[in-house]
Amino acid sequence: MQQLTIGTRGSVLALWQANHIKDCLQTQYPTLQVEIQIVKTKGDKILDVPLAKIGGKGLFTKELEELLLNGTIDLAVHSLKDVPVDFVEGLGLVAITKREDVRDSFLSFKYPSLESLPKGARVGTTSLRRTMQLNALRGDLDTQSLRGNVQTRLKRLKDGEFDAIILAQAGVNRLGLGEKVPYIVPLDFMIPAMGQAALGVECKMGSEAQLLLAFLNDSKATFETACERAFVRALNGGCQVPIGVNASLEEGVLKVRSILGLPDGTRILRECLEVQVKSVEDCERIGVQMAQSFIKQGAQEILQMAQNWEFQPE
Template sequence: MAHLVRIGTRRSKLAMTQSGMMQRAIGRALGVADADLAEAVPLVEIVTTGDRVQDRRLMEIGGKALFTKEIEEALADGRVDVAVHSMKDVPAEQPYGLCIAAVPPREDARDAFVSELFPSFADLPMGARLGTASLRRQAQALALRPDLAIEMLRGNVDTRLRRAADGDFDAILLAVSGLNRLGFESVIRERLSLNDFLPAPGQGALALQTRVEDIDAVWVAALNDPDTALAVAAERGAMTALEGSCRTAIGAHAEMVDDRLRLTTEMLAPDGSARWRRSADLSDPRGADAEDRARDMGMTLGAAIHAAAGDQRTLP
């Protein structure tokens, strides 16, 4: 059987798990038998710069685009037909000729508190060592607990969990969605509140990226979840206005509430000493132009926060 859709994916266990989920979903949409799936919808493994460099924060080596660049090059060159990304790793601007064609249903968007010693974030003792590579999580944790010692933690999920189990940290913060997809729900001691730890834009969602000319492929509509796509459009609008990168601590989360889309977004000083937050609702979120209006709402909120925060918003 000839290849129908080639999926570009990172090699990490989480990326392969997520891409495997999409492989099966695309196969179902195309009527491919399970026995033919590996040949008809193959996974093409691509090592990214973000995977190779594990000893520094992303902001020191070029930002989160380092998790997508090599896969996007393969997509643009025609070596793969769709890329599966964690939405929170996808930069605000799409490379020329590429687009986010589908956004599948979202997993839990919250952050997870993981610790061998303590049952919750609030139970951490004074000066506890908290592991994270996320500037957002660092700022949010310090906004609540300025006494904590934030220590850099990179690597795949297995590596991070092993370091926590080995006692390198008193606790670590991870995305609930990744732990759920990997079957590691049992390590979660607390699912942190959206109010205290507003997630990264797109957290818990996947992005299926294609070439622009493939946006109407037969499988695309089958995998797209309109409510998730709408929420992500609002969050990424805020990210665009806030210049969302690994040098800015920002959070954004949108969800349907009583037939309205409610978006909350925030920016924090990296040391947690200041926090700027705004919320807004989008009425009539089912209209034909709903995604454009959601994105505009996000950009408006983000611009207001950007103006309020001024020069306090980034690391030096």
Template sequence: MKKFIIATRGSKLALWQSNHIKNELEKKFDGLSVELKIFKTKGDKILDTPLALIGGKGLFTKELEDAMLKGDAHIAVHSLKDVPTILPDGLILGAITKREDPRDAILSQEYTSIEDLPPNAVVGTTSLRRRMQILHIRPDLKIKDLRGNVDTRIKKLKNKEFDAIILAYAGLKRLGLLDEVKYITPIDEEIMIPAMGQAALGIECIKDDEVLNIVKSLNDEKSEIETTIERDFVDTLQGGCQVPIGVKATLLENGDIITRAVIGLPNGKELLKDKIYGTKENYKELGKELADSMIEAGAKELLKRAEEIAFKD
């Protein structure tokens, strides 16, 4: 194969991610030419509505998947947290890249942390997961929906529409924006558990042996193990990308794994947290086991109420 086509969104972060994979593939395979084709997804087109209200899964992936299934592209590079746990027939998750720092970060021109925010401060986020966890520790804060690309969100912060905003630290680092705001503080995972797959790139591809062999060269075993646990957890709960679920697996150097998870109501008034310990040898069981344990504790009923609140708000 001499020409390889990547379907991508047109945002700066999506283009960075796709160009990063393009460069890695061209370095690994002499004579391989990789081209980017840009598509707009539903999540890119609807910017005036909270993501949770748009509905459906794959808000940032479906159009890219359609392009691959039509033969217009071989692969698509996604932020793994945006990729549904069930993929369309004919497509496969071919590789998961080495993970960046998976933490969320709080950005502010005046305040250094969540604790430092004054009473009734306005915080911007699109994520029900982030909303849930920040309101649980600071119920006085005013959470305001924040849409648009990373540059747009930072501009709104600088225009004083918000006292602080919350974004993924990995995206800021990849785009070279860590000096763009006076205070950018990663939030400890004990305070805010990340989304499944956060900070890893997922390479989705057509089911073709030649394509798959090329893509698999970029797979990172540690990332694959951690994110498989996280995706199994969400899949067992049958929770989509837009419900308040946080889950983070950590593979330690000695082969032990700890996985933490949280679900709850978007208003932060009720949270259910749990964790499970395991090893590299039994990682394929851990996500389901943790989900089953939380289901026994009422997780599905809590998520149903969370969804009702999200749509009502």
């Protein structure tokens, strides 16, 4: 194979991710020609509506998957947290990259920390998961939907539309935002989304590209995200629901934290466990078991309430 075409969304962060994979490929295969093709997804086109209201599954992947199937592109690079847990027939994840910092982060031009925000401060986030955890800790804050790419969100923050915003620390690090925003504080209390801080590389299964891309896979990230994605799949949850789950593998021990609840933080389920694991299958089994525990505690009812909540007229 002499040439590969990478499909990606067109935001600065998505292009950083695609170019990172391009650089890895060209280092591994010096004679390989690698091109990048920008694709606009549904999630990129509809910016005036909260993500959960336009359907959480496949918002940032569907158009890319169509191009994979018809052969226009050879691989697609995604933020793994945006990738649905089920794939179109014939496609799949061929690699999950080493993770960046998995935490969410507080950003502000005026306030040094979440704790320093005054009552009623406006905090922007795209995520019901983040909204739930913010409201559980600081129910006095005014959490508001904030769509758009990172640059758009930062501009609205700088212009004073928000007192603070919440972004993934991985994106903050990858784009070097530490030099642009005076107050950036990782939020250790907040449980991330499944797959956060990893990149997912998708292609046609059985293709020549699949063999070329295998070297990108990070075994630690694969173990961790297998648990996280199994947890969400067992709950029948998507990318845009108030569910957080994070697995961390150290010396054969998988530590898992999970949370699920209503966006206003009034009803929340939490769990944390540590288990010895030896395989990806072990990790998936732990994710399913944790989800089953949540289901016994009323998780499905809570998720249905959260969905109906989000679709109420504003």
